[in-house]
Amino acid sequence: MVVKGREIVDMMQRRKIKALCVQETRWKGNKAKISAEGYKLLYSSASPESRNGVGVILHRELQEEVCEVSRVRTMYVKMMFGREMVTVLTAYALQVGCSEDEKEKFWRDLDGVMVGIPENETVIVRGDLNGHVDGRKGGEERWHGGWGYGERNEEGRKIVDLQWLLI
Template sequence: MREHGRKDSSLRIGSWNVGSLTGKSAKVETSYKTRNGGSRNGFGVILDERLSKEVIGVYRKKDRLIRVKLICGKEIVNVISAYAPQVGLDAEEKRQFWEDLDDVVQGVHHTKKLYIGGDLNGHVGASRDGYESVHGGFGYEGRRW
């Protein structure tokens, strides 16, 4: 992060499902609704105010995807927040979401850093078969998308 007198160039990214937060979730939800008039899916990106000067672009794709492009040190970083349709919703809506996510990802040059977070509403199961390098083995039941 480029800031006056600041030497830290680290970037911390987290993803919360606000619906599952306890304690301050009502405050976060109220603040979001006040600023955005409410939303069917209720997702977004919250940045530390010191990062606001580093944002060089925001791209929103419908009501489930947003990409924030910012400067971190000497690099350009892209952060995508996504909220996939849940199990039981229309198959066409799910297909469209994954196409939209692909479009947003393809909009980031392959040499730039890209982080994707959010609620992808997938169940990865307990089995790591074929996914040992990316799956910690802490899931439950079977895979569902």
């Protein structure tokens, strides 16, 4: 975490953010780094040569609570909050230059990760899923706060379908 990382940590400190999910990262590989301020970055790139990855930045208070980290195109961190297991999942759905097969593989992988999380765990999903869900009403605003954009496209439909898995 160099210049941009410093800016992110400064923002996290100002806003008192303890965990932050990031996408479209430029870090290569599957690693963890600690900044001078004690924040820990856990990250994963889509492949060893890729720079389009995901990560989770944790305040030092949360670092001891990490029980498990899984690094695939979707990355999750399991942590204990009191007596509750919480899974924080971050994902980045690549779009530009990707074939339909690659896109479908991403959604299958994400679905596989979701199905593998026990029902008694709280799941927080964050990411850049590259879809338009639109601002429809009828219960869906619970998931996007009514801030949807554009007309719903195929990726937006997949996002909404994923959200209903979480109910």
